[in-house]
Amino acid sequence: MQPSLPTRLSLRQAYLFVVSASLVGLLVSGWMFPLIGIAFPAQNSANCPSAPEVSGVTARDFLNLSILVNPKAGTEFFVPANFTIPADTIVEVTLDDFDTGASSVDSQYAQVCGTVNGTIAVDGRAISEVAVGTIAHTLTFTNGPYAGFNIPVPAANASAAVSARITFSVYFSVPGQYRWECKASCGQTQMSLDGRMSGLVTVQGR
Numbered sequence: 558m559q560p561s562l563p564t565r566l567s568l569r570q571a572y573l574f575v576v577s578a579s580l581v582g583l584l585v586s587g588w589m590f591p592l593i594g595i596a597f598p599a600q601n602s603a604n605c606p607s608a609p610e611v612s613g614v615t616a617r618d619f620l621n622l623s624i625l626v627n628p629k630a631g632t633e634f635f636v637p638a639n640f641t642i643p644a645d646t647i648v649e650v651t652l653d654d655f656d657t658g659a660s661s662v663d664s665q666y667a668q669v670c671g672t673v674n675g676t677i678a679v680d681g682r683a684i685s686e687v688a689v690g691t692i693a694h695t696l697t698f699t700n701g702p703y704a705g706f707n708i709p710v711p712a713a714n715a716s717a718a719v720s721a722r723i724t725f726s727v728y729f730s731v732p733g734q735y736r737w738e739c740k741a742s743c744g745q746t747q748m749s750l751d752g753r754m755s756g757l758v759t760v761q762g763r
Contacts, residue, residue: 604705605670609728616646616763623720624654624694624710633694635739638756644732645763647673652710653720656693659712660741666695671706673726679711680722687711693721694754695740702731707740732762 623636633656642648669677669685676683686709693712698704706727713721739754 604665605668605707606703606705608671608673608675609730611647611673611728614645614647614728616643618643618646618648620648620650622650622652622696624652624656626656632753634753635696635756638753639758640756641759641761642727642729643763644760645730646728648727650725650727652696652708652723652725654693654710654713654723655720657713657715659691659693662689662692662695662709662741664689666697666707666740667692667709668707669709669725671698671703671727672708673728677708677723677725692741696737697740698758699736699738701733701735703729703735729760732760734759 620640620642622640624633625636626633667686667689669675669687674683676685678684679687688711691711692709694710696708696710698706708723708725710723711721713719735758737756737758
């Protein structure tokens with residue numbers, strides 16, 4: 558017996574529904590976006606530069622940074638905020654943070670991004686992430702090929718009356734000027750003035 562016309566339509570509708578649902582699933586999963594030229598914005602993890610390859614690199618340099626606090630005004634600032642480092646060189650950075658107050662920061666900025674080995678050492682202990690509730694500041698690149706480079710800086714221990722010492726190594730091969738910002742909630746005044754919680758990094762060709 559041949560199916561009635563309504564039954565035929567129902568089967569056809571069911572087939573179309575299954576095909577449509579499959580296509581939607583592929584679109585949502587991202588499989589078809591490269592084929593049709595559409596892409597979702599990159600996720601936070603995709604914005605994190607991978608650790609640079611430094612095997613065979615022998616050139617080394619050193620950089621000392623500090624985060625100081627003006628106790629009278631209650632303001633914090635990087636010293637120096639603008640600095641130059643050589644390209645194609647492993648630069649060993651020491652950052653002393655004297656700020657004992659943690660700030661609000663999005664979880665994406667808790668991850669260490671772009672350093673040699675993908676880690677920083679806090680008081681000698683290597684880590685790849687800092688707990689959100691303990692971060693005082695960040696040093697985050699916002700432009701160029703190293704956009705997303707990120708150093709989460711933990712607050713100093715108030716009871717110890719000493720700085721939190723962060724050490725890490727960086728390697729940049731592309732000369733240029735790159736802006737950095739602190740992504741913690743340091744206040745509008747702090748963020749709006751270069752030399753406090755934002756600045757310029759110059760990677761200088763050798």
